[in-house]
Amino acid sequence: MTLSRAVDLTQRLLRCQSVTPNDGGALPLLADMLRDAGFTVDLVSFSGPGEAEILNLYARIGTVSPCLVFAGHTDVVPPGNPAAWRFDPFSGEIADGMIWGRGACDMKGGVAASIAAALDHLEGAGAPNGSIAFLITGDEEGPAINGTVKLLDWVMARGERFDACVLGEPTNPNALGDMMKIGRRGSLTGEIVVHGRLGHVAYPHLASNPIPPLLRILVALTDAPLDKGTSSFDASNLEVVTVDTGNPSTNVIPAEARARFNIRFNDLWTPETLRAEVQTRVDTASAGADVSLDFMPCNALAFLTGPGRFTTLVADAVEAETGLRPVLSTTGGTSDARFISAHCPVVEFGLVGRTMHAIDERVAIADIDRLTAVYGRIITSFLT
Known part of the structure; x- marks a missing residue:
């Protein structure tokens, strides 16, 4: 069976045992792939007194605006009892049209789709008319102290700026195209x-x-x-x-x-x-x-990316590839979008999340490929 670039990368990521705070080789894997494609890549670690050291990734190709950044995380929650799973939770097994493993939908499949979409775009269109960046953390499922929030400070201290962000959390309750998040409580x-x-x-x-x-x-x-x-x-x-x-x-x-x-x-x-x-x-x-x-200290503020050009662009891309017009929602728990929202408009759109954090977490292979197409359309529209 020949796997698409996105599905192959999802499988490779699922085989990395990246339970927070361990990276399990996930971010170095992405770093090598992005460097080979011409991105400037930095692997940056953060920690504090008594805190585990967290590995994070920042990659960018292009130096001018507009800059579209894809954000996400490769850390996962513990799998629970492996014997309760149909397949080893870190095997990336493919069966019944699904890919199985801890993090399949939350959110290694989304990370893989965004990277595959960017590489496909570069191979088809050449150097971007602007910039494409990736902001990937290893601390979203943990305390969220030494991940995105510190990585953003590190990037901004270098004088870099983003114009818009897509975060690939699993936003869809039942089918790809159901819902995109434009804010969180x-x-x-x-x-x-x-x-x-x-x-x-x-x-x-x-x-x-x-x-x-x-x-x-x-x-x-x-x-x-x-x-x-x-x-x-x-x-x-x-x-x-x-x-x-x-x-x-x-x-x-x-x-x-x-x-x-x-x-x-x-x-x-x-x-x-x-x-x-x-x-x-x-x-x-x-x-x-x-x-x-x-x-307790509060690092989760409510935010909203109001309806406008960017939210319409993303919704149009989703509808074009899935046939569904996504509901614009602010439901659910917190995400790292709360940190990114202080720097640029951010929306969340990813895979179907029905099995996230559950035994036998899995996602349809067809959905990974369709999500890749959605992201590719967003890149093309945003940078045109």
Whole structure:
């Protein structure tokens, strides 16, 4: 069976065991391929105190505007129990018209399609009328500290700029062409601790139970909606994700009760205004209880690439190759597009994501080739 360039590269990437923070040889593989095609390529590592060193790739051909950058990641989540898979999760096995393996749709197939599209374009049209770049990280599935955000700072410090970006995350729920992402909601996580006084349940007057005030606070946080959403975004939602006292006994009033929550917020909010709203609700509901409220650092802001020339160009390319006009969506979790959006317009369009992070992750071979055609059409349209 003769494989297309994109499918062959997908298979080779799937055989790299690049579970975050390990690269497994994935980015050097891409670096060699891009250098051979005439790109200037840099493999750049970042780390911090106590943090794993993360390998990232930046490649570019051309030095002038307009510059179209393709972004993505080659790191993957752990496969779980390999024995539960139909095929070895790092084999890149091809069967039933699908290619199987951890990262097939999220997002080694998308990375392979973008690189194949660029190489096809260069072979057919020669040097680009502008520039094509790649921004590929090994830290998207991890803390996202030593990946795209630092790589962008490194690129900008060199004086380089991008005019638009396509991120190849798996955006389609059911069929290639269903959906492209033009924005994402932000994410903010916090923890509430109510401090009580330990005591015997038979002598409650000698103790102070922290659970009732915590329950009042959680009701205050969840009962009233944060907003009603916008024309581009769903309503912001606060979800309580843990409630705990650390109390193994049935006859002891606990000394404290704590809860963690996560908020997915739209562009009506900033982290600062959201923290203030939460603090107000906690203060109102705490009724004199001893309460502490802390927030984790927020590196996921809401962003939106409004409808315009670039979003239309991408949607037109998708429709031309798939026959479907993609829905412009801001749903789903966070992605590295949140970092790129500060530098240029960014949209996300990739493969079908029904099996991402799941046992037997897989993607249709035909979809990889059609995605390559979509990306090729975007390159041609953007650089013409």
